[in-house]
Amino acid sequence: MPPIYTIGIDLGTTNCVVSYAELDAETPVLQLLQIPQLIASGTLENRTSLPSFLYLGTAVDAGFELPWAKQRDFVVGEFARRQAADVPDRTIGGAKSWLGHTAVDRHQNILPWNAPEEVPKISPVLATQRYLEHLIAAWTHQFPEAAFAEQQIVLTVPASFDASARELTREAAIAAGLPNEFVLLEEPQAAVYAWLAQTGDLWRKLLQVGDNLLVVDVGGGTTDLTLVSATETAGDLQLQRIAVGNHLLVGGDNMDLSLAHFVSTLFEEQGTSLDPWQSVSLWHSCRAAKETLMAEAGPKKQKISVLGRGRKLVGNTISVELDREKTKELLLDGFLPHCEISASVQKRRSSGFQQIGLPFETETAITKHVIDFLRRHSSDDQPIQPKEILVNGGVFKSPALSARLVEVLTSWFPDNPPRQLEGERDLDHAVARGAAYYGWCKITGGIRIRGGTARSYYVGIETSGLAIPGAPRPLNALCVVPHGMEEGTETAVPSSDIGLVVGEPAHFRFFSSATRKEDQPGQLLARWSEEELTETDSMEATLSADGEEIGNYVPVTFESKITELGMFELWCVNNSTDKRWKLEFSVRDDD
């Protein structure tokens, strides 16, 4: 059956949202899917977002059943999010950040991280699959007549996800029941599509040829940067994604936490120290106070109270006064500080301890990450100058934050200050809506952002030559995918033959670069700086023995392909027999 709906899924680090629209509408009406979920044991409620948390129940837990599942020993959604505060050892959060973290094996049962022995752990891939299964079940529950797998599905990923993190997302999605033909879309691009859906044809008047549009997407736990440029092809204005930023683990939750941390020092000055339970409710109060105090005509001061636990609520309530100026200073100067155009990002310390757990940013100044991004993607020594700014993410509901961002960018480019793209946008749901709109565009032939791959990719090849005892052979990086390789294209990688042993797994180290935009397939890099190339999961293939003698060398070259759906594939080809083997990401530990 042809699809009836386009469905956009925002698989967020802290919240998932689903938007959908009928495909045969003249202009799509982008609606939000109601997601039934447990909010407490035995209590179901419909929400428009599903918190990305998973609680692993104990033997005595009960009341986990859903309209579509009778027996359950785990919970996803709002109830699981609440459990994260009450029973942290049994609750998984941030599974998505783990998917993009190459230092651990993402198929291993490692979550909840650092949980005690008896907790039945699961892998980041399985946690992701559970969230998607819930969303699919919610769809099926409401649209039994429109089979989910037959619809046009668009799933969003961070622009900063590399090929291996995308592959893992895809693996979880297929296991959850997404159709093979689903499309991956980068989140900041989805935010642009949401803007396009809202402005309609007017965007052609709002953007000029040569304009660079900077997308700053600050989610709960991550910040994602993208540059989109307006180009002209045959007299027609087009959009092209020209650069994406690194995976930055700093977001709105950091802001709430730093405010809560500050308030807890105020309590300490009064001689009250907070227990973990009080700290969690302080976090919620601070989130609410942030929105009030940062509002344009907000009060000068706001009382922050933490209610007493148990039935002595009023008697044990403690409170302090939070100052508007202090809050602004803390959040604006902490996360969006004024900085020079030459500012650089404080390097993450690479001590062994940093590898354990998630690599949270040590530099929380988003503005510094922005200027670093604009500088690194420039072709000369001047940073790229954006003409427009599009902000996305719940934190920008406080206009003071987006105003500060514009202010800092204006201080960098005083002659031609960037302007913020206007429009009332639904900041919490824009990514899902944009994804659904993209699905509609893809089928009906509406506007598309071109761009191809955000990175170039390289395979590590050991150089031949005389071996020096004790020294590893020097490694060269062979470019297999150029920056901007379009979906639905493939390329043969010219290189000398590489010998693979039949019957044995062949491993290749694998690298990506967001900044080397000129490299062409077949180009061999002998040296590179650590910043240019990032090593990710290695790739492997086992050459089946059919017809060949085990242990024989087979000469091969590479062929790379970006599928119509945006997935990367790498093949080894024996040019004399035309036999082909697909390389797969090996996300397991290499030892």
Add this chain to the structure above:
Amino acid sequence: MGRFFFAIKTFFRIIGNQKLAESIKHLSLDAPTPEAAVRIPPTSGREVPKPVPKKRSDALTLLEALQRDARLLDFIYEDIAGYSDAQVGAAVREIHRGTHAILNRIFDIAPVETALEGSPFEVKEQTDSARLRLLGNVTNSRPVIGELVHAGWQARQCELPTWTGTAHNELIIAPAEVEIH
């Protein structure tokens, strides 16, 4: 009793008077939906099928939600006589925030009239006494200008959580909590 005899009297007048019967036919039709109550759902356009309802009263489920998200029972059942107004005020701020959030989520509360309280208000020909209550010097002449003293309240939805617990626990509003150290 006055209404009863009026109804009987009217009954016979309607039976005996064709013209009168025609002229008040509209009384038996459904009241037209007032403009302000029509709302485009911001979210899913269709009804979400709910699981088979259990027998627990919705009132208990609402009470449970108010306790869970706003600590309402903890507050009401605490003896506050001995506390200073400032101490009570500090607690109320949080309870106020929680209650406001949950009532909005469940009922999507809004005023009936959007005009500012204290501003002049025109009472038109046809008014619905459930939506508009007239006070003071009330006469039959319409339209008439008055002052809006209370904008009223309405729920624009009623989306209570669904309780799926077992029957013997239906009266439990909040479980006791034990923390294991």
